[in-house]
Amino acid sequence: MKFIGSIFTVLKDTTWPNQGQRWKDFLSVLEYTAFFTLIIYIFDKLLSLGVMELINRF
Numbered sequence: 001m002k003f004i005g006s007i008f009t010v011l012k013d014t015t016w017p018n019q020g021q022r023w024k025d026f027l028s029v030l031e032y033t034a035f036f037t038l039i040i041y042i043f044d045k046l047l048s049l050g051v052m053e054l055i056n057r058f
Helices: 002-013 019-057
Strands: none
16 A cells, blocks of 8 residues: 555655646647658658659569
8 A cells, every 4th residue: 555655645746837838848749740740751752752663663
């Protein structure tokens, strides 16, 4: 039972972000998601163009 009690102690001692910091974190997650989605999309397009070029050669 000490384990459960220690969980509540940790949660009570944790400092939680305020509303402004939560919005900043949320926007940061959206920016990183958009960035990596774009990188993956570009990489996929380049890879598919390369594969199609190889197929067209034969």
